[in-house]
Amino acid sequence: MTTLAETKVLLEELVAFPTVSSDSNMAMIAHLASRLDGCGARVEIYLDPSGQKANLFATIGPETDGGIVLSGHTDVVPVADQDWATDPFLISEADGNLYGRGTCDMKGFIAAAVAMAPRFAETVRDRPIHFAFTHDEEIGCIGARALAQTLGEKGLRPSVAIIGEPTSMRIVEGHKGCYEYSTHFTGLEGHGSAPDRGINAVEYAARYVARLLDLKEALKARAPSRSRFDPPWTTINTGAVIGGHAHNVIPGLARVDWEMRPVQAGDAELVKSDLARFCAETLIPAMRAVSPDADIVTETIGEVDGLVPADENEAKEIVMELTGETEADCVAFGTEGGIFQAMGMSVVICGPGSIAQAHKPDEFLAEAQLSDCLQMLDRLGGRLSQ
Structure with missing residues (x-):
């Protein structure tokens, strides 16, 4: 043989x-x-x-x-x-x-x-x-x-x-590097007819994804002038948004699975610090105005350098x-x-x-x-x- x-x-x-x-x-x-x-x-x-x-x-x-x-x-x-x-x-x-x-x-x-x-x-x-x-x-x-x-x-x-x-x-x-995360949103369940009495974790997850999309576009301008990668900039991908059970229930839990592929270490730091600030200064205060137990926690699945x-x-x-x-x-x-x-x-x-x-x-x-x-x-x- x-x-x-x-x-x-x-x-x-x-x-x-x-x-x-x-x-x-x-x-x-x-x-x-x-x-x-x-x-x-x-x-x-x-x-x-x-x-x-x-x-x-x-x-x-x-x-x-x-x-x-x-x-x-x-x-x-x-x-x-x-x-x-x-x-x-x-x-x-x-x-x-x-x-x-x-x-x-x-x-x-x-x-x-x-x-x-x-x-x-x-x-x-x-x-x-x-x-x-x-x-x-x-x-x-x-x-x-x-x-x-x-x-x-x-x-x-x-x-x-x-x-x-x-x-x-x-x-x-x-x-490129490959950094993978799961961001978990803890809100407050309630009846869909009274949305102000609950914290819609899916809606906050959607706002988080919108921030990811803004960062995704901003990173294009940071591509190194002689980058050999295709595409030449750091990319972000939203892989999954998970949450909710029924049309008339305010979802109390949600999760966003996402990744970025850095071409330079500074890009990864920019993304992580921007998201941390967005959560700490904008999203979490709004959530905790309704319930002190509300939270947003990002789990690091893996950060593999390029x-x-x-x-x-x-x-x-x-x-x-x-x-x-x-x-x-x-x-x-x-x-x-x-x-x-x-x-x-x-x-x-x-x-x-x-x-x-x-x-x-x-x-x-x-x-x-x-x-x-x-x-x-x-x-x-x-x-x-x-």
């Missing part, structure tokens, strides 16, 4: 694990650990506080600093309310494409990396190669932040990270050598790359599949992209044998 065929079998096995972020990834982690252990890798599994999720960190090669990390997240986004033509957790093939949830985002890269582990076990000499497979990237890079802390506590210091998010095998050296393009980037140099690419891009979508960069590593994003397919029904990975990824990793194995 060819390496590509073996990788496709492994990818089919990985897709069959329904590792939606709300559920456990333990079965998939155990499967990957078994495969890597069978290649002689030193495998560590780090549980989250619930014991239902885990990160995997494995090493092939010497126990030294300066290793190369192959990184991927094990969780996938939900398939609920999506119209799939096939079972999303069973691989189907058509026209050279592999269909299934997580095929491109990003179990394809994980399958390729693990399928190449026997090659690495044969070739790695003076520089270790690490496998870092995390939980809960899709809901705030929770696993990667925990893994960074664990590696720091253990004194492990890899120097290069290749994040296999879907870039169509292009090299990405920078991306990946900053670096003048000196060994990861970029290595992957350019492996792929033959001569240019590196910046993208708007977020990854765990900024977390690894903050640990002192040089980082690039390069993986099989298109981000245009991620999170959608009938997500797919082109088999040709998987083959290109295997070639890149095979060359990496050769490079580490020198």
